[in-house]
Amino acid sequence: DAGITQSPRHKVTETGTPVTLRCHQTENHRYMYWYRQDPGHGLRLIHYSYGVKDTDKGEVSDGYSVSRSKTEDFLLTLESATSSQTSVYFCAISEPPTGNTGELFFGEGSRLTVL
Amino acid sequence: GESVGLHLPTLSVQEGDNSIINCAYSNSASDYFIWYKQESGKGPQFIIDIRSNMDKRQGQRVTVLLNKTVKHLSLQIAATQPGDSAVYFCAENTSASKIIFGSGTRLSIRP
Numbered sequence: 733d734a735g736i737t738q739s740p741r742h743k744v745t746e747t748g749t750p751v752t753l754r755c756h757q758t759e760n761h762r763y764m765y766w767y768r769q770d771p772g773h774g775l776r777l778i779h780y781s782y783g784v785k786d787t788d789k790g791e792v793s794d795g796y797s798v799s800r801s802k803t804e805d806f807l808l809t810l811e812s813a814t815s816s817q818t819s820v821y822f823c824a825i826s827e828p829p830t831g832n833t834g835e836l837f838f839g840e841g842s843r844l845t846v847l
Numbered sequence: 848g849e850s851v852g853l854h855l856p857t858l859s860v861q862e863g864d865n866s867i868i869n870c871a872y873s874n875s876a877s878d879y880f881i882w883y884k885q886e887s888g889k890g891p892q893f894i895i896d897i898r899s900n901m902d903k904r905q906g907q908r909v910t911v912l913l914n915k916t917v918k919h920l921s922l923q924i925a926a927t928q929p930g931d932s933a934v935y936f937c938a939e940n941t942s943a944s945k946i947i948f949g950s951g952t953r954l955s956i957r958p
Binding site for chain 2: 763765767773774775776777780782788790791822824826828835836837838839840841
């Protein structure tokens, strides 16, 4: 299994509070992704990173920010959590071969509940 | 726009039969497609991929077909087994390793 650790794995918080989810990898992969998974919506891309300090928006980036200050860590922050952000969050990593796209390796997910 | 969809949300198959899961995509510029399997409580796992310069690729018991004319791909699972029960997602690389997923098909196996 790819060395991907998500923390926390479970979190319950209240509306309006800040939340940070951490994704840590030991594979030295260049690309890192944050997805959220909700019933009926599959996996939706929030943000992704293609290198240290290089990030871009995905399909559902509103209300989320990310940071990547080193290769191994990709942080997802909800500045002020809302109930609509209750979801399971998955981190994924990829190291595409030169000129190609590579497969994603996923973490085990972080379940966030916003009350 | 960038979207990947699936024809059916659920599929029930007799054990031993072949399964076919379909997926439609809308971005003509997508150059890479992947199928993932997700078991309950776990993250998605890679099954097989195909690049846009191919129309068929085979793996172990799985085959992916790509029809660029109608922007459709399918995953065929031969001799479906109970362990194949899961949700299956197709995904596409829309640009520069931006991977977008479809909503998934739940495959259940009848004994």
